[in-house]
Amino acid sequence: MAASSSTMPVMISSVGIAVASASVVHLVPPVSTLRLVTPATFNSYVFLDLETTGFITTEDPICRITELSMWGIEREQFLNCNGSKMPRITNRLNMCVDPSKEIHPMAATKSKLDNLNLSHQSPFDEDVANTVLSFLNRLKKPMCMIAHYGFKFDFPVLKSEIANVGKDFSEDVFCADSLPVFRTCQSLAQGVPYSYTLENVYRRIYNNQPEVMHEAEADVKMLFWAAAATPRPFLNAVANIAVPIATITKCW
Ligand SMILES: *[C@@H]1O[C@H](CO)[C@@H](O)[C@H](O)[C@H]1NC(C)=O
Numbered sequence: 001m002a003a004s005s006s007t008m009p010v011m012i013s014s015v016g017i018a019v020a021s022a023s024v025v026h027l028v029p030p031v032s033t034l035r036l037v038t039p040a041t042f043n044s045y046v047f048l049d050l051e052t053t054g055f056i057t058t059e060d061p062i063c064r065i066t067e068l069s070m071w072g073i074e075r076e077q078f079l080n081c082n083g084s085k086m087p088r089i090t091n092r093l094n095m096c097v098d099p100s101k102e103i104h105p106m107a108a109t110k111s112k113l114d115n116l117n118l119s120h121q122s123p124f125d126e127d128v129a130n131t132v133l134s135f136l137n138r139l140k141k142p143m144c145m146i147a148h149y150g151f152k153f154d155f156p157v158l159k160s161e162i163a164n165v166g167k168d169f170s171e172d173v174f175c176a177d178s179l180p181v182f183r184t185c186q187s188l189a190q191g192v193p194y195s196y197t198l199e200n201v202y203r204r205i206y207n208n209q210p211e212v213m214h215e216a217e218a219d220v221k222m223l224f225w226a227a228a229a230t231p232r233p234f235l236n237a238v239a240n241i242a243v244p245i246a247t248i249t250k251c252w
């Protein structure tokens with residue numbers, strides 16, 4: 001899913017019309033043909049994690065969300081935290097939803113969420129979708145969501161849920177998978193098959209295990225601190241692989 005990096009501005013027009021008036025030349029991009037190009041840097045990032053009913057499999061690609069957590073952080077805040085201080089200015093969203101589908105026993109054990117204890121939550125309905133989309137909309141653009149294994153899992157699942165209630169992300173939402181990003185940032189010995197699960201990435205940096213795992217917000221926190229250990233290389237690598245969320249294919 002890695003796209004080539006680009007240093008072009010966020011939006012370009014494929015068929016910009018040059019309009020000359022007096023001495024000024026205006027480039028008028030016809031809105032319908034605007035196409036998104038990954039910007040060189042982003043102004044904000046959303047660290048994202050989902051808990052779900054289970055894995056996406058070929059027999060059953062319908063993977064539903066049970067919990068969603070998003071931390072929105074501005075670029076400067078992230079760079080200034082120096083890998084040790086939680087940025088003062090963050091925007092965080094955590095929601096539990098009734099998945100409207102049986103949760104796989106292994107997923108229930110790991111996430112400590114089962115169908116019974118989610119039965120009083122709303123399903124992933126229009127309100128949930130609007131909350132997510134509004135949360136993203138008020139962050140400073142251009143903005144990039146970051147999730148571990150996100151290209152293969154979190155982004156397709158979230159896209160499917162949003163589309164299922166007839167909604168879509170705005171055009172200027174980008175996304176990046178932190179797994180290949182950490183592969184770039186953690187330059188490890190060649191020829192050794194290192195594991196890049198978030199837990200192992202984190203353990204290599206901090207030499208211990210996070211206290212809580214497999215709760216959406218705890219995993220976002222783990223992702224955040226793993227990223228914050230090398231903030232600038234991390235964000236540079238994110239810019240190199242980020243793609244518009246529009247290019248991500250739904251899984252159901
Ligand atoms: C973070 O580190 C940079 C460079 O070492 C320094 O200039 C900056 O003041 C530090 N910021 C904080 C919040 O400690």
Ligand SMILES: *[C@@H]1O[C@H](CO)[C@@H](O)[C@H](O)[C@H]1NC(C)=O
Pocket residue numbers: 108109112113114117
């Ligand atoms: C919810 O379900 C999980 C998995 O069955 C269980 O471990 C947990 O204790 C339950 N939590 C509550 C608050 O009932």
